[in-house]
Amino acid sequence: MTEIAKRLSTRELRDRLGDPRLQLIDARPIDAYNGWRLRQEARGGHIPGARALPLKWAAYLDWIEIARAKGIGPDAPVVVYGYDAGEADPVARAFSRAGYVDVAVYGDFVAKWSADARLPLESLPRYRHLVPAGWLREVLTRGTAPEHAGGPVVLCHAHYQNRGDYEQGHIPGALELDTNSLEAPDTWNRRSPAEVREALEKSGITRDTTVVLYGRFSFPDNRDAFPGSSAGQLAAFRCAFIMLWAGVTDVRILNGGLQSWLDAGYAVTTEESEIRPVADFGGDIPAAPELAVDLPEAKAMLAADDANLVCVRSWPEYIGEVSGYHYIERKGRIPGAVFAECGADAYHMEHYRNLDHTSREYGEIAAEWRAAGITPDRHNAFYCGTGWRGSEAFFNAWLMGWPRVSVYDGGWFEWSSDPANPIETGIPAPASSLGVHA
């Protein structure tokens, strides 16, 4: 086994943080990177500039492709840190084994870096709303967990008219939540406030309930009659958006969805959970109307100089090769929308996910957005076909603490259904083509 050639002291690492060639690697779980204190360390978060490359991924055959996709190259120095040597050393060895020439380990993250308040750490501002499987398990079994104020918790297994997805195995205690209960079946926009209220009360959710949502990714095929039925984690983000709009104050997503629960080795059940409806949601709906943008405001945003309508669709949809959906006829894009690619097609979000379906390192998402002109100083309304992908992108921006983020709920479905609305197709001229397509 390859020996670890170099170990850095805290002072050595601190002095090298400004070095632009340094490739600092955080081998801890992605949730620790985001801010969770998984080992009760003094302070949470990651060392500024670090890239997330959890040890878990080093077991994948295609690990080196993940490292390369992050732009981590073999010629510049690599420094790996983890909670302990058991985490950092195997990742450092994998780099050496792959031909990286200058690989070192920093071994004092918990004892020294996290413990010393003078040393910088960064985290995802709303990391508490993107939860690890271990936290969820603790809340479910003990009723309490760190970073939780206490009180009732409702866990929702989200799906789109696919009860079988819930029945074949769900996290113990989870209710099934069909997006149809929150989305109108004719527009796929959020339902009326009264209907949303009724659906939430039936599921036992008040404004003060902690709601945790997750779904199962089961390889959606766009040729299926209902591909959304296989894109459960997208459904979870969609429901999270509608609940935030309604006014649920503590909405959380299980990072990675059911996959993370299974990866942690936790059991699922086929036993249906008991639903305890509540009599009163406890507040006006919507409590956060600004989170949803409808057509008139979307048009105003296109004309404004401090706003973006953000197209979270695939490249073939953006240039008008495909509509993206078998139930939408017209192809093309909203003129003036800013492109923020989702991934392969209407049911895939590769640009927003890691290869284990956890949400992508947030700095990478922000960097892609920045290159396209999507920045936190502007009002950004994310949209797609009918709001699912837009909701996942929105949730990422919300996690980052961006002050003015929304979903343009109607999206391409609504825009394209009125022939009076202009449409663009083809590859845009470079000046307006801010999105980078590889």
Add this chain to the structure above:
Amino acid sequence: MPEPPACSDEVQLAIVREMSGLDDALARYEYLIAQGDALPPGTGELRSERYAIPGCQVSVWIRAELEDGRLRLSGDSDARINRGMVALLLRVLDGRTPAEILTADLSFLDRTGLRTQLSPVRANGLAAMVERIRAYAREQLAASSSGRASR
């Protein structure tokens, strides 16, 4: 073209043997890449929408043609690792009858760890490739039972 071995199990066993000597993830990755590099490059016709497997961020194409009652498979991808997965599936399934394809257990995917050691997104891609080949086999069986040849 040489006749494929009588039993796809033999090919599966050979792949399991080849991979059993590879003691870390990178070695298994490099094996997959080498398998993909040995796959003949796809023609323009193969690399068309008709044969594309949906949902893969990097396109994968698999085509099947019936020849003397057997499915002749070809495939390609722009990603070398995907080409490697296509190459392994073709080693096991190319030249089999539709019925053999539908009953092949493909246990080599588990015995080599391919199914569990790929990242979930790649593992899903692999599952989609298997499903596409099985769908071709099902189409052929349905066509022959209804008395018409397909393709």
